Amino acid sequence: MNYLFDILLRIALYTLIGFGANILVFNCGFLILNIGATVGLAAYITAILMTKLSIDFTLILMISMASSMLISFLLFRPILNLQGDRFSIASLGIQMVIISILNNLDGLTNGAKGLKIKTFASVWSWNINTKFELLPITLVLCLATYYFILWIQSIPYGRALQGIRDEVFTAKSLGKNPVYFNSLAIMISAGLLGLGGSLYCIYSRYLDPTAFGLDYSIKVLSIIILGGLGNVKNIFSGAIIIVIIPELIRVAGFSKADATALENVLFGIILLVILIGRPIKLNEILTQKQQL
Amino acid sequence: MQLSLLNISKQFDETMILQNLSFHFSPGTISTIIGDNGSGKTTLLNIIGGYDKPDHGTVLLDNCDITGLSPVKIARLGVGRLFQKPMLFQSLSALNNIILGFREQLGENPINNLFSPKKVKDQEEIFRNLASEQLREIGFEDDQEKFPSMLSFGECKLIAVAAMLVSNPSVLLIDEPSAGLSKENIDKFSRIIQGNKKSGKTIILIEHNLSFIQNISDSILQLKNGQFEPLRVN
Numbered sequence: 368m369n370y371l372f373d374i375l376l377r378i379a380l381y382t383l384i385g386f387g388a389n390i391l392v393f394n395c396g397f398l399i400l401n402i403g404a405t406v407g408l409a410a411y412i413t414a415i416l417m418t419k420l421s422i423d424f425t426l427i428l429m430i431s432m433a434s435s436m437l438i439s440f441l442l443f444r445p446i447l448n449l450q451g452d453r454f455s456i457a458s459l460g461i462q463m464v465i466i467s468i469l470n471n472l473d474g475l476t477n478g479a480k481g482l483k484i485k486t487f488a489s490v491w492s493w494n495i496n497t498k499f500e501l502l503p504i505t506l507v508l509c510l511a512t513y514y515f516i517l518w519i520q521s522i523p524y525g526r527a528l529q530g531i532r533d534e535v536f537t538a539k540s541l542g543k544n545p546v547y548f549n550s551l552a553i554m555i556s557a558g559l560l561g562l563g564g565s566l567y568c569i570y571s572r573y574l575d576p577t578a579f580g581l582d583y584s585i586k587v588l589s590i591i592i593l594g595g596l597g598n599v600k601n602i603f604s605g606a607i608i609i610v611i612i613p614e615l616i617r618v619a620g621f622s623k624a625d626a627t628a629l630e631n632v633l634f635g636i637i638l639l640v641i642l643i644g645r646p647i648k649l650n651e652i653l654t655q656k657q658q659l
Numbered sequence: 660m661q662l663s664l665l666n667i668s669k670q671f672d673e674t675m676i677l678q679n680l681s682f683h684f685s686p687g688t689i690s691t692i693i694g695d696n697g698s699g700k701t702t703l704l705n706i707i708g709g710y711d712k713p714d715h716g717t718v719l720l721d722n723c724d725i726t727g728l729s730p731v732k733i734a735r736l737g738v739g740r741l742f743q744k745p746m747l748f749q750s751l752s753a754l755n756n757i758i759l760g761f762r763e764q765l766g767e768n769p770i771n772n773l774f775s776p777k778k779v780k781d782q783e784e785i786f787r788n789l790a791s792e793q794l795r796e797i798g799f800e801d802d803q804e805k806f807p808s809m810l811s812f813g814e815c816k817l818i819a820v821a822a823m824l825v826s827n828p829s830v831l832l833i834d835e836p837s838a839g840l841s842k843e844n845i846d847k848f849s850r851i852i853q854g855n856k857k858s859g860k861t862i863i864l865i866e867h868n869l870s871f872i873q874n875i876s877d878s879i880l881q882l883k884n885g886q887f888e889p890l891r892v893n
Contacts, residue, residue: 518772522766522769522772522779523764523765523766523767523772523779523783524767524768524769524772526751526755526758526759527759527764527767529748529750529751530748530751530759532750533747533748533749533750533751534746534747534748534749536710536730536742536746537742537746537747537748537819537822538748538759539729539730539731539734540708540730540734540739540741540742540823541734541759541760541822541826542731542734542735542762542826543731543759543767544731545731548767551769555769
């Protein structure tokens with residue numbers, strides 16, 4: 368039963384993180400590669416706060432999300448004027464810098480040895496000791512995030528964001544400031560990725576910087592693409608595929624090394640089939656961005 | 660608003676595109692710039708609109724120096740720009756393309772949507788009605804929810820001009836309005852431009868279609884060797 372809860376939790380966490388990244392990938396048209404680092408940073412902030420302060424987890428969650436939003440805003444602000452592949456490479460730079468800091472800030476993060484979280488999160492004096500107890504909280508937050516994303520897309524802010532993504536020159540000529548709209552989107556996305564990171568922290572109870580590397584970012588991007596870019600509901604299906612495939616391979620009895628290799632090959636094939644079979648908006652979005 | 664160019668120069672590599680170019684564009688007039696390909700017409704509009712910076716010289720909008728300001732700031736000061744190709748927002752309907760043209764939208768700040776949803780909704784309703792009216796004026800009775808990919812080139816161009824006009828800019832920079840348009844749409848465009856001239860806007864066109872130019876222009880300026888050679892100035 369615990370195994371089932373674990374799988375459900377991972378699906379919910381990946382879905383939530385997929386929702387957060389989707390704002391930048393779909394609504395802004397940014398191919399960001401620092402998803403892992405943003406999630407990792409929030410997870411570490413949560414872990415450090417839980418270790419050092421005995422305060423309610425809701426407060427820790429809010430501090431982690433706010434820190435994630437602020438740090439992302441400060442890191443992205445100088446690169447917001449970059450377009451297309453340049454922006455993606457700059458976000459890769461941000462990913463590498465954050466992971467490197469997490470790896471080397473031994474005093475706080477315990478570096479490459481990893482950080483074990485010994486205390487339990489407590490929400491309004493209720494201790495979250497098991498995955499079963501974490502599951503409803505994660506599901507509720509995941510659902511709330513889903514409705515939040517739909518709400519963002521439905522308000523005039525979401526419309527302007529879409530316009531800027533489609534035609535940045537026209538948007539500028541109509542007096543829409545892409546820096547304002549995109550900065551806000553980056554903060555919203557970072558807040559949601561931070562939420563995912565905090566929940567991951569109490570799910571995993573052990574943090575290691577390598578867990579939030581580039582492959583993590585690619586995995587989340589794959590979830591968005593697998594779900595059909597722009598379709599918020601289908602991010603859930605993408606997350607199921609990403610979580611279930613490795614489990615099926617493991618059940619089939621492959622050795623750990625073979626299972627990892629097979630998992631990567633399968634993901635690669637699925638992505639290729641989807642991208643070739645449905646030359647969806649990602650291509651259009653990236654081409655448009657590069658033309659500007 | 661009066662738009663003045665003072666000694667504008669612009670060089671690309673070794674080629675001098677604009678050379679100490681000066682001119683005053685008055686409110687309530689239509690000035691058309693003609694010239695060979697590569698003579699610097701679009702570069703000049705880009706400099707006025709903030710998409711390019713001059714090497715030397717000043718652009719004054721009612722005696723306020725706007726040289727080198729960002730396109731967003733210049734647009735907010737009342738300079739509207741229409742590009743040669745109608746670059747509409749492909750994922751938005753014709754109606755939403757126009758609504759996006761309105762300035763100071765409360766709903767563009769998510770906080771307002773949270774704390775003053777009523778005000779946002781009311782403003783959105785007003786914008787929706789105004790945009791719908793604007794679309795009807797240019798002949799879109801039933802196609803308001805259509806996406807740009809479902810519309811013809813000429814229809815897209817009319818929507819682009821309507822989106823520019825809803826914010827009521829004082830200066831209009833229009834790049835080749837008649838290119839790719841049917842006779843019917845050229846007439847519509849001509850009526851829109853002349854209507855805006857009557858309301859006192861400063862209109863600068865780049866155009867190749869001579870019959871279109873002669874019908875509507877107050878001044879025709881030929882851009883040659885980086886300078887204006889007035890062919891007709893009223």
